[in-house]
Amino acid sequence: MNRYFYIDTEGKQKGTFSPEELRQEPVKRDTLVWTQGMEQWKRAEEVAELSLLFDPTSSMQAPTMAAPQTSAAPTPQAQQMMPKSWMVESILVTILPFMLCSSFFSLLGIIAIVYAAQVESFFNRGDYAAAVEASHAAGKWTRIAMWIAIGWVLLIIIAIILMFVFVGSMAGLGELLNT
Amino acid sequence: MVTALLLLLPVVLFLYYSFDPATDPFFPICPFRAVTGLECPGCGSQRAIHSLLHLHPGDALAYNALMVLALPYILLGFWLEWLGGGKRYPRLQRFLFGRWSALVVLLLVLSFWIGRNVF
Numbered sequence: 001m002n003r004y005f006y007i008d009t010e011g012k013q014k015g016t017f018s019p020e021e022l023r024q025e026p027v028k029r030d031t032l033v034w035t036q037g038m039e040q041w042k043r044a045e046e047v048a049e050l051s052l053l054f055d056p057t058s059s060m061q062a063p064t065m066a067a068p069q070t071s072a073a074p075t076p077q078a079q080q081m082m083p084k085s086w087m088v089e090s091i092l093v094t095i096l097p098f099m100l101c102s103s104f105f106s107l108l109g110i111i112a113i114v115y116a117a118q119v120e121s122f123f124n125r126g127d128y129a130a131a132v133e134a135s136h137a138a139g140k141w142t143r144i145a146m147w148i149a150i151g152w153v154l155l156i157i158i159a160i161i162l163m164f165v166f167v168g169s170m171a172g173l174g175e176l177l178n179t
Numbered sequence: 180m181v182t183a184l185l186l187l188l189p190v191v192l193f194l195y196y197s198f199d200p201a202t203d204p205f206f207p208i209c210p211f212r213a214v215t216g217l218e219c220p221g222c223g224s225q226r227a228i229h230s231l232l233h234l235h236p237g238d239a240l241a242y243n244a245l246m247v248l249a250l251p252y253i254l255l256g257f258w259l260e261w262l263g264g265g266k267r268y269p270r271l272q273r274f275l276f277g278r279w280s281a282l283v284v285l286l287l288v289l290s291f292w293i294g295r296n297v298f
Binding site: 088090091097098100101102103116117120121150153154156 | 184187190206208210222256257259265276277280281
């Protein structure tokens with residue numbers, strides 16, 4: 001993809017921009033543009049690669065051209081909202097295993113807490129992408145820890161039920177033998 | 180995940196109400212204690228839950244004071260995260276479940292762990 005210069009309304013040369021970036025610039029059909037390989041400045045509408053700039057339906061036909069628009073749009077509003085930090089869940093997931101005598105699962109919760117803390121600090125630093133990444137990681141570890149804890153509780157319940165079935169059947173067997 | 184927890188909760192509470200972990204053998208034993216002979220921060224919490232369900236808060240505190248004190252914190256966390264409390268009181272959530280409070284919780288657990296084995 002070529003990078004273009006253009007001449008703005010005040011006659012100043014601006015550049016360089018990729019065709020996508022030119023969408024954000026005040027480039028009209030008669031704006032003069034130039035890129036490597038061109039002998040002279042041309043009107044923007046005469047350059048094949050830039051024709052998409054002026055085609056109103058291009059955003060639907062050309063996903064590559066539409067992509068920067070859609071990706072550019074969410075960032076300003078997203079910057080105000082912190083991604084889900086998972087702090088509450090990860091703290092709970094760290095404390096709860098202690099109650100169920102499975103303290104080693106708390107290590108997973110601590111990993112989740114570390115990521116959850118990163119969400120906040122990355123966000124405060126303005127690094128939104130890193131905050132989102134940390135949020136995903138915190139969510140992943142919280143879910144892993146939570147499901148393991150749920151599985152552990154189920155295992156205990158099943159063990160207790162089996163125990164009762166076993167004790168019950170032994171008692172029944174004893175009665176059978178006595179009669 | 181939350182629904183699975185809510186489904187499990189009554190079963191667990193029933194088990195801990197009807198059977199006494201102090202005398203009945205089939206409750207899980209702390210692996211840390213089994214290996215080292217020392218108590219982990221959670222040891223005693225099953226007996227504490229049993230005592231609490233039978234309204235003996237004094238016994239519960241003696242079994243595991245930290246976990247009894249952590250219960251309100253855990254319930255508060257549930258309320259803040261899943262029952263909309265965090266949206267109404269975002270400052271409370273940030274104060275109790277922020278970065279520093281996580282550190283404080285971990286330090287509390289650690290000091291309780293060391294303390295109960297030393298004293």
